[in-house]
Amino acid sequence: MNEYIAGYEYYDQERIRSLCNDPCVKGVLLGDLFCQKRMFENGIADLFLLMNDVLLSSKEVFYQLPLYVTSRNMDEVKAVLNLMERYDKDSYAIVQDFGTAEWIVRDFSRIRLIWGQLGRVRELRYSDDFLLFLKKKSFTGMETFDRKLSGRLASLGLVPFFSNCKLEYQTLGRQCYLEYQTGLCNPAVCRKGSCSLKTEDEDFQMTIDGFVMGKKYRMTPEEDMTAAIREFSAQIICRY
Numbered sequence: 387m388n389e390y391i392a393g394y395e396y397y398d399q400e401r402i403r404s405l406c407n408d409p410c411v412k413g414v415l416l417g418d419l420f421c422q423k424r425m426f427e428n429g430i431a432d433l434f435l436l437m438n439d440v441l442l443s444s445k446e447v448f449y450q451l452p453l454y455v456t457s458r459n460m461d462e463v464k465a466v467l468n469l470m471e472r473y474d475k476d477s478y479a480i481v482q483d484f485g486t487a488e489w490i491v492r493d494f495s496r497i498r499l500i501w502g503q504l505g506r507v508r509e510l511r512y513s514d515d516f517l518l519f520l521k522k523k524s525f526t527g528m529e530t531f532d533r534k535l536s537g538r539l540a541s542l543g544l545v546p547f548f549s550n551c552k553l554e555y556q557t558l559g560r561q562c563y564l565e566y567q568t569g570l571c572n573p574a575v576c577r578k579g580s581c582s583l584k585t586e587d588e589d590f591q592m593t594i595d596g597f598v599m600g601k602k603y604r605m606t607p608e609e610d611m612t613a614a615i616r617e618f619s620a621q622i623i624c625r626y
Contacts, residue, residue, distance in 0.1 A: 388615055389410060389411070389412035389622075390410065390412060390621075390622040390624050391411075391412055391413045391414070391446075391448055391547070391622065391624065392405050392408075392413070392415065393414075393448070393450070393623055393624065394415075394626045395424070395425065395577070395625075396424070396425055396426075396577060397425060397436055398426075398427060398432075398436075399436065402414070402436045402440060403439075405440075405445065406440060406443040406444075406445055411445060412445065413446030413448050414440045414446075414447060414448065415448040415449075415450055415480075416447065416448070416449060416450065417433065417449050417450035417451060417452070417466070419450060419453045420452065420595060420596065420597035420598060421576070421595065423571055424577060424595055427573075430462055433466065437449070437466065437469060438469065441469070441470065441472075441473045441477070446476045446477060446478065447470055447477045448479075449466060449470060449477070449478065450502070451463060451479055451480060451486060453482055453504060455481075455483070455485075455486045463486075464493075467479065467490065467494050467497060468494075470494070470496070471495075471497060473496075474496070476498065477496065477498070478497065478499070478526070479494075479497050479500065480501075480529060481499060481500070481501065481502060482501075482504050483505070487499055487524075488523070491523070498526040499524060499526055500525065500526060500528065500529055500547055501529065502529050503529045503530065503531065503552070503553060504553065512535065514538070514542065517539060517542050518542060521543060525544065526544070526545055527539060527544045527545030527547050528547065529549055529623065530546055530548060531548065531549045531552045531606045533610045533614055536548055536617075536618045536620050537618055540620075545619075546614060546618050546619075546620040546621070547621045547622075548610075548614040548615070548620040548621065548622055548623065549606065550606050550622065550623065550625060551603040551604060551605050552606065553601065553602075554603075555592075555598050555600060556598065556599040556600045557597060557598045557599065561597070562596035562597055563596060564576065564595075564596035571596070575594070576596055577593075577595075603625060
């Protein structure tokens with residue numbers, strides 16, 4: 387595979403050191419959609435520490451902003467972006483709403499925007515008008531797992547950030563139900579728990595975390611990833 391962007395569900399210094407020394411890794415994707423305590427042993431403190439390690443290396447930083455950016459976490463998000471802005475190198479923010487995108491463009495000149503696959507338009511059909519609107523709003527590109535959409539993005543001058551998987555989930559909202567029910571934050575349960583869900587077509591297991599009742603990654607066919615690189619110069623995001 388060509389150079390790729392590595393995105394793990396859990397990080398420590400050993401893993402960051404390994405990724406920073408891997409010649410196949412173009413950049414590192416940091417930041418949990420719901421709770422930094424799931425991704426890092428010391429929560430937001432480790433996000434700053436390990437992101438700084440990546441920024442000091444030759445790798446690019448890709449910051450996954452929380453799914454919901456509100457007054458509750460706004461200061462933390464801005465602090466992470468301030469850290470990224472200090473370095474004279476490419477860095478990227480994956481966002482899911484236009485309000486957040488607008489103040490990033492206004493306040494952070496060195497950070498490029500990527501529209502995330504959990505954007506507020508949460509469907510698989512995107513009109514050319516919407517894609518052109520992303521370009522108008524200063525987006526560099528869009529995360530996708532669809533080969534045809536990659537071609538449309540490239541034809542409009544946007545970079546396809548082609549993901550190796552599609553994220554599916556069922557959520558209870560913005561409050562951690564695990565902490566609410568037990569009175570404790572328990573990242574070990576978040577990272578290892580699972581439950582069975584039934585749809586019309588199938589039964590399947592999904593990972594549990596505090597905010598999300600179920601989460602599953604559906605892998606993208608390898609041939610689609612290869613074609614996206616070859617035909618549309620897509621950047622590859624590999625989530626693990």
